[in-house]
Amino acid sequence: MGVALRDIIADYKTPVSWEALPGIAAVDANNTLYQFLTIIRQPDGTPLMDRQGRVTSHLSGILFRISNFMAKGIKPVFVFDGKPTQLKQATIEERRKLRDTAGEKWREAVERGDEAEAYKQARSSTRVDDTIIRTSRELLGLMGIPVVQAPGEGEAQAAFMVARGDCLYVISQDYDTLLFGAPTLVRNLTVSGKRKIRGRQITVNPERIVLAETLAGLKLTREQLIEIGILVGTDFNPGVEGVGAKTGLKIVQKGEFAAKLKEKQPDFDPAPVMEMFLKPPVTTEYSVAAGHPDAEGIKKMLCDGYDFSEERVDKALEGFSVKAGQKTLESWF
Missing domain, CATH: 3.40.50.1010 (5'-nuclease)
Structure with missing residues (x-):
């Protein structure tokens, strides 16, 4: 990965x-x-x-x-x-x-x-x-x-x-x-x-x-760092055989990225991969606001539903500053 x-x-x-x-x-x-x-x-x-x-x-x-x-x-x-x-x-x-x-x-x-x-x-x-x-x-x-x-x-x-x-x-x-x-x-x-x-x-x-x-x-731009990634291999392309990060760095610093790809992978177009990293699909429709933990709900799911030890779950809930029976976490906000 x-x-x-x-x-x-x-x-x-x-x-x-x-x-x-x-x-x-x-x-x-x-x-x-x-x-x-x-x-x-x-x-x-x-x-x-x-x-x-x-x-x-x-x-x-x-x-x-x-x-x-x-x-x-x-x-x-x-x-x-x-x-x-x-x-x-x-x-x-x-x-x-x-x-x-x-x-x-x-x-x-x-x-x-x-x-x-x-x-x-x-x-x-x-x-x-x-x-x-x-x-x-x-x-x-x-x-x-x-x-x-x-x-x-x-x-x-x-x-x-x-x-x-x-x-x-x-x-x-x-x-x-x-x-x-x-x-x-x-x-x-x-x-x-x-x-x-x-x-x-x-x-x-x-x-x-x-x-x-x-x-x-x-001494790189972000685009050049992506070029190194493309040479090494990403989730979106297999990379050039025998090229690791250090070799890729030397190739990019010398301005030989395009030449190396043309030599080793003449049929590969790196533009879509570059585009994926520079302009990936993202959304602004999200919230980072935390809700209130439901201690009883957590215990019901894990202990009743998946055989977790109640003692271990209670111990974990201490990190939330939540005691068994409480359903909110006022100190968290």
């Missing part, structure tokens, strides 16, 4: 404390749900499920992360993807094939008792489907969290909302957000401060990337 710009962005990431993050933040919802479904699993890769076999990893992730956000003064607005553009269809199909293959490998690994391989393949088989989206939106509604439906890419809508000044920053793991023009991107806002990478657990801390500072440091 996303565009592989890490190698040239690394020097422009700055550590940021949780105390510096209060305010309204646009959350890349699909990216966040994907994280929950990928990470919140049993040792053999099986996701959290209720007694009926329904996946609940995403609901657990939403409950505890938002509780953590609220306790720290972060007011999230979840922005969901809309209909994918035709440019993305090839990427969607390729990802579907990879997930299906990973799912088969996961089942085989479970059968032979290879727990490490099973966990790895299970993560690769993660998918955010309609049921995940629907139940997530239901829980967010009970929490009083604003939800925005993007007409297209959620990252684009989130970037637009920050650029307009309605939100302070975008929360996402994907660097695509910068290509869409997000002034500020914040990554690694995990509850535990831990993340599993290639089978090992590492400590991660919140980091902030400011687009203007990044462009100034790299």
